[in-house]
Amino acid sequence: MENEGLQFLYxxxxxxxxxxxxxxxxxxRTMEDMFLLAGKGDYVMGGPxxxxxxxxxxxxxxxxxxxxxxxxxxxxxxVMPAYLGGRFHVTGQKWYGSNVENIKxxxxxxxxxxxxxxxxxxxxxxxxxxxxxxxARTGAVPGVAAKYxxxxxxENIAVIGCGVIxxxxxxxxxEGMGRINKVYLYDINKDRAISFQQxxxxxxxxxxxxxxxxxEALRYADVISVATAGKVKVHITPEMLKPGALLTITxxxxxxxxxxxxxxxxxxxxxxxxxYLEEGKMHEKGLESIKDxxxxxxxxxxxxxxxxxxxxxxxxxxxVAGTAAxxxxxxxxxxxxxxxxxxxxxxxxxxxxNKALEKGLGQKLKIWDKPHWH
Numbered sequence: 384m385e386n387e388g389l390q391f392l393y394x395x396x397x398x399x400x401x402x403x404x405x406x407x408x409x410x411x412r413t414m415e416d417m418f419l420l421a422g423k424g425d426y427v428m429g430g431p432x433x434x435x436x437x438x439x440x441x442x443x444x445x446x447x448x449x450x451x452x453x454x455x456x457x458x459x460x461x462v463m464p465a466y467l468g469g470r471f472h473v474t475g476q477k478w479y480g481s482n483v484e485n486i487k488x489x490x491x492x493x494x495x496x497x498x499x500x501x502x503x504x505x506x507x508x509x510x511x512x513x514x515x516x517x518x519a520r521t522g523a524v525p526g527v528a529a530k531y532x533x534x535x536x537x538e539n540i541a542v543i544g545c546g547v548i549x550x551x552x553x554x555x556x557x558e559g560m561g562r563i564n565k566v567y568l569y570d571i572n573k574d575r576a577i578s579f580q581q582x583x584x585x586x587x588x589x590x591x592x593x594x595x596x597x598x599e600a601l602r603y604a605d606v607i608s609v610a611t612a613g614k615v616k617v618h619i620t621p622e623m624l625k626p627g628a629l630l631t632i633t634x635x636x637x638x639x640x641x642x643x644x645x646x647x648x649x650x651x652x653x654x655x656x657x658x659y660l661e662e663g664k665m666h667e668k669g670l671e672s673i674k675d676x677x678x679x680x681x682x683x684x685x686x687x688x689x690x691x692x693x694x695x696x697x698x699x700x701x702x703v704a705g706t707a708a709x710x711x712x713x714x715x716x717x718x719x720x721x722x723x724x725x726x727x728x729x730x731x732x733x734x735x736x737n738k739a740l741e742k743g744l745g746q747k748l749k750i751w752d753k754p755h756w757h
Contacts, residue, residue, distance in 0.1 A: 388749075388751075388752055388753075389506060389749075389750040389751050389754075390747050390748060390749045390750060391506075391507040391508055391509055391510060391747070391748055391750065392508065392509040392510075392511075392736065392739065392740070392745045392746070392747055392748075393509070393510050393511070393745055393746045393747075393748050394509060394510070394511035394512060394735070394736075394739055394744065394745040395512055395745070396512040396514065396515060398511075398512075398739060398744045398745045399511060399512050399515055399516060399735060399739075400515065401739075401742065401744055402735045402738045402739045402742065402744055403735065403738055404515045404516055404519055404731075404735055405515060405519055405551075407519065407522065407523060407526065407551060407554035407555045407557075407558055408558050409734070410519045410520060410522075410523040410526075410551075410555065410731055411523045411526040411527060411530075411555050411558045411559060413520075413523070413730050413731050413734050414520060414523040414524055414526070414527050414727060414730065414731070415527050415530070415703060416469070416470065416730065417467065417471075417724075417726055417727060417729075417730035418527055418699055418700045418703040418704075419469075419700070419703050419704055420467060420468055420469045420471075420700075420726075421652060421698070421699075421700030421703075421704075421724070421726060422698070422700030422701045422702075422703050422704025422705075422706060423700075423704055425467070425468035425469055426465065426466060426467050426468060426726045427465065427466040428463075428464070428465045428466075428655065428724070428725050428726060429463070429464050429465070429725070430658060432654065432658065434652065434654035434655045434657070434658050435655065435658045435662075436463065436655055436658065436659065436722055436723065436724075436725070437461050437462055437463030437464070437477075437725060438461070438462050438463075439459050439460065439461045440452075440459060440460040440461075441454070441459075441666065441672070442454040442455075442458055442459065442460075455482075455483070456483050456675065457481045457482065457483050457492055457493075457612065457675075457676070458481065458482050458483070459480075459481050459676070460478075460479070460480045460481070461478065461479055461481075462476055462477075462478045463476055463477045463478070463725035463728065464476040464725060465724070465725035465726045465728070465729050466502060466726075466729070467726045467729045467730055467733075471729065471730055471733050472502050473499060473500070473501070473502050473508070473729060473733050474499075474500045474501075474502045474505070474729070475497060475498060475499045475500060475725075475728060475729040475732055475733070476497070476498055476500075476725070476728075477495060477496070477497045477513055477516075477517065477725065477728040477732075478495070478496055478497075478498075479493050479494060479495035479496070479513070479517075480493070480494055481493040491514060493514070493517075494514065495512075495513035495514050495516070495517050496510065496511070496512065496513050497510070497511050497512075497513035497516055497517075497728055497732045498510045498511075499511075499729070499732050499733060499736055507750070508736065509732070509736045509739075509745075511732060511735070511736070511745075513728070513732070516728065516731055516732060516735065517728065518547050518548055518550070518551045519551050519731060520727040520728060520730070520731040521548055521551060521552070521633060521721070521723060521727070522548060522549070522550065522551020522552040522553075522554065522555045522633075523551065523555045523727075523731075524555070524631075524633070524651060524699070524721050524727065525552045525555055525556050525559070525606075525608050525631040525633065525719065525721070526552070526554075526555025526556050526557075526558050526559035527555075527559060527699065527703065528559070528629065528631055528649065528699060528719045529555075529556045529559030529560045529606050529629065529631075530559035530560070531699070531702050531703060531709065532629050532649060532699075532702070532709045532710070532717050532719065533559075533560060533605065533606055533629050534605060534627035534628075534629070534710075534713040534714075535713055536605070536627070536713065537560060537605035537606055537627070537629070538560075538562060538563065538564040538565075538605060539563070539564055539565045539566075539567070539603050539604050539605050539606075540553070540556055540557075540560070540563060540565075540566050540567070540604055540605065540606045540607065540608065541566075541567040541568075541569070541600045541601050541604035541606075541607040541608070542566060542567070542568050542569070542579070542600075542608050543569050543570075543597065543600060543601075543607060543608065543609040543610070543611065543617055543636075544569075544570060544609060544610045544611035544612075544617070545568055545569075545570040545572075545575045545576045545578070545579035546570075546575070546610060546611075546612075548610040548633055549579070549608055549610040549633075550579070550582060550583075552608040552610055552631070552633060553566070553583060553586075553608060554583075554586050554587070556606055556608060556631075557586070557587045557589075560606065563587065563589045564589065564590065565589060565590045565591070565592065565603070566580075566583065566589050566590070566591050566592070567592050567594050567599070567600040567601075567602075567603070567604055568580060568591065568592065568593045568594060568600065569593075569594045569596070569597055569599070569600035573593065576593045577593065580593060597617055597618075597619070597623070598623055601619070601623045601624060601625075601628075602623075602625070603625065604624075604625070604628060605625070605627065605628055605629065606628070606629045606631070607624070607628060607629070607630045607631065608631050608633065609630070609631065609632045609633065609636050610633040611635060611636065612635065616635050616636050616637040617636050617637065618636075618637045618638075619636055619637070619638055619642070620638075620639055620641075620642070621639070621641055621642055621645060621646065621716060624716050626713075626714040626716065627713050627714050627715065627716070628716050628717070629716075629717045629719065630716070630717065630718050630719065631719040631721065632678050632718070632719065632720050632721060633678070633721050635675075635676075635678055635680075636678075637681070638681060638718075640681075640685060640690070642718060643681070643682050643685055643691055643695075643718065644685070644690065644691060644695070646715070646716045646717060646718050647695065647697065647709060647710065647711075647715055647716075647717050647718070648682065648691075648695055648696045648697070648717075648718045648719075648720065649696075649697050649698070649699055649702065649709055649717060649718065649719045649720070650679065650696060650697075650698055650699065650719070650720045650721070650722070651698070651699055651700075651719075651720075651721045651722060651723070651724055652698055652699075652700065652722075652724055653693070653696055653697075653698045654698075655722055655724065656677075656679045656682070656683060656720070656722060657683075659673055659677045659679060659680075659683060659722065660683045660686070660687060663677070663683075670683070670684065670687070677722065678720055678721060678722055679720045679722060682696075682720060697709055699719070
């Protein structure tokens with residue numbers, strides 16, 4: 384029978400590394416394929432409109448029961464399902480728990496897993512460790528943006544926040560730009576910036592400078608990658624950016640209204656950010672509930688008040704698909720706001736799954752030889 388002998392492939396983090404999860408050149412190419420499909424509309428994400436970031440458990444601030452998780456900074460549980468068409472034609476979902484207290488236990492703040500399923504039968508194809516998958520696909524998006532949104536003369540980059548995500552972002556931006564002259568680094572923890580430089584020097588050749596201030600890091604940068612987290616946000620004004628600069632926001636940042644109103648704004652998927660808006664309004668705290676984790680919060684507030692118009696916003700997928708132009712001139716300052724798409728996980732997870740099959744990686748785990756009930 385067709386449904387006999389059902390099994391799936393389990394891929395540990397070491398398996399994922401051997402499959403090439405941190406191959407940013409390939410990840411950028413995969414994300415480019417994904418954004419092309421997104422621009423054409425060949426995808427489905429969660430929610431009735433097919434554009435939700437995912438389903439989150441909103442933990443209560445004052446739990447009524449002993450042991451129930453309590454709301455706090457980066458304290459959440461999220462499931463992110465999606466279907467992606469084209470050469471992928473597959474469904475999948477990433478799920479993760481996040482708690483800043485994990486660090487005290489020697490674990491990452493977030494622990495992520497990803498499952499891949501047959502788009503037609505729903506049968507599981509793979510379950511894989513996803514911390515590195517998620518970091519790579521998140522970092523690859525600014526790489527695609529750098530390729531399609533940068534000015535023609537761009538050669539210098541600034542890295543604001545020298546954490547795991549910006550490791551991936553920087554490698555991807557280097558791939559997207561094709562050439563890098565100088566890398567400016569800034570982190571409130573200087574030791575982290577030093578460690579970051581040492582890691583990046585192993586990846587590509589460029590001149591590096593660790594800066595003492597945010598302003599110093601931004602002054603000569605053509606492409607800026609901001610990947611910071613927490614309640615204290617970096618504050619960036621238009622005057623701090625050179626003409627033609629591309630500012631990519633993967634984490635959170637505090638930007639004045641004029642940054643959104645006077646510059647072209649690109650997002651990974653505008654419809655997904657509108658879903659943030661709707662979900663925030665359903666919470667008892669209203670839009671304040673998404674302030675700490677939604678990178679587009681400030682932009683959404685301007686849009687909700689009718690100040691920011693949709694004609695100033697473009698989705699990166701539309702640019703990749705050739706249906707929208709990001710720039711009017713090379714001197715335009717561009718802002719990229721990224722929230723993270725479930726279809727990014729599906730795309731990269733699918734390619735890594737196939738690479739793992741080619742290399743004979745992972746463990747095949749049986750579900751059944753024959754289903755007990757069917």
